[in-house]
Amino acid sequence: MTRPLTKAELRVILEEVAAEIRPRVGEGAVAAYIPELAKVDPSKFGMAVTTLDGAVVAVGDADEPFSIQSVSKVFTLTLALGRVGDALWRRVGREPSGSPFNSIVQLEAEKGVPRNPLINAGAIVVADVLLAGREPKAALGEIVGFLRFLADEPDIVIDRDVARSETATGERNRALAHFMKAFGNLGHDVDKVLGVYFHQCAIAMSRRQLSRAGLFLADAGRDPTTGRAVVTAERARRVAALMMTCGHYDGSGDFAYRVGLPGKSGVGGGILCVAPGRGAIAVWSPCLNEKGNSLAGSLALEALARRTGWSVF
Numbered sequence: 162m163t164r165p166l167t168k169a170e171l172r173v174i175l176e177e178v179a180a181e182i183r184p185r186v187g188e189g190a191v192a193a194y195i196p197e198l199a200k201v202d203p204s205k206f207g208m209a210v211t212t213l214d215g216a217v218v219a220v221g222d223a224d225e226p227f228s229i230q231s232v233s234k235v236f237t238l239t240l241a242l243g244r245v246g247d248a249l250w251r252r253v254g255r256e257p258s259g260s261p262f263n264s265i266v267q268l269e270a271e272k273g274v275p276r277n278p279l280i281n282a283g284a285i286v287v288a289d290v291l292l293a294g295r296e297p298k299a300a301l302g303e304i305v306g307f308l309r310f311l312a313d314e315p316d317i318v319i320d321r322d323v324a325r326s327e328t329a330t331g332e333r334n335r336a337l338a339h340f341m342k343a344f345g346n347l348g349h350d351v352d353k354v355l356g357v358y359f360h361q362c363a364i365a366m367s368r369r370q371l372s373r374a375g376l377f378l379a380d381a382g383r384d385p386t387t388g389r390a391v392v393t394a395e396r397a398r399r400v401a402a403l404m405m406t407c408g409h410y411d412g413s414g415d416f417a418y419r420v421g422l423p424g425k426s427g428v429g430g431g432i433l434c435v436a437p438g439r440g441a442i443a444v445w446s447p448c449l450n451e452k453g454n455s456l457a458g459s460l461a462l463e464a465l466a467r468r469t470g471w472s473v474f
């Protein structure tokens with residue numbers, strides 16, 4: 162491993178990346194299928210890196226909250242593995258789907274078992290796991306509480322307008338959930354499971370908070386600032402492996418090829434990326450490419466990885 166970059170060096174790199182990518186911001190389209198997300202300013206762009214010592218280097222307003230959407234799936238997966246361990250893999254697979262995030266096509270042939278926990282169907286099963294023995298409110302309390310703990314900030318909340326907007330328009334997710342329920346792969350009422358899922362997706366976080374929350378994945382499951390274990394090193398490695406292979410849906414191969422780091426995108430335009438032994442990166446730019454991943458965000462991470470040499474390969 163090369164020596165860690167100084168904060169000053171990292172700041173220069175982030176500014177160069179921002180200058181390189183800014184002309185592309187606004188290309189693509191915001192996620193209009195969730196009406197509340199369609200209102201977001203498409204010209205937004207910024208990134209924050211939290212390094213292993215807990216310091217934050219950022220371009221743009223690192224404190225501006227955005228809808229984390231499917232980035233939440235990394236944290237619910239971590240919680241579900243903590244609850245049921247490897248038993249999770251009886252109900253959800255670990256293979257890339259090669260299909261869009263909201264696809265239903267594989268579910269019939271594969272008997273209601275989603276390909277992986279980072280596509281919508283898989284995350285809905287994970288939400289069902291987190292509901293066991295409690296009401297949606299308590300399950301959501303655990304998810305938000307986990308993020309507050311990881312980010313070390315008490316003011317992370319669910320954006321009620323986004324949750325309402327998604328609940329009002331989420332027929333496709335309802336279809337996925339009912340289909341899996343028909344195969345016996347959901348234990349709870351579809352409405353309750355989707356209540357958890359829609360609200361976890363509607364959590365709003367800033368780039369600073371999100372990069373801080375992902376830091377344990379960059380340091381073998383530990384919070385490097387306190388030395389406390391969040392999960393085992395083995396579990397952190399496995400969550401990161403799923404991010405690498407499945408975190409960008411049918412764009413995961415291309416993201417691995419271009420960036421070479423585990424990452425998870427959301428249709429709010431956020432991406433959380435893990436640079437093992439270095440830090441965690443949160444990028445936000447709302448316009449999406451044709452796979453539903455932040456267009457400028459992906460380009461920025463590619464440029465960052467090129468300039469820093471941060472790649473797991």
Ligand code: GLN
Nearest residue numbers: 230231262281362427428
């Ligand atoms: N809440 C979104 C949905 O269910 C999450 C999808 C995503 O971020 N890719 O459609």
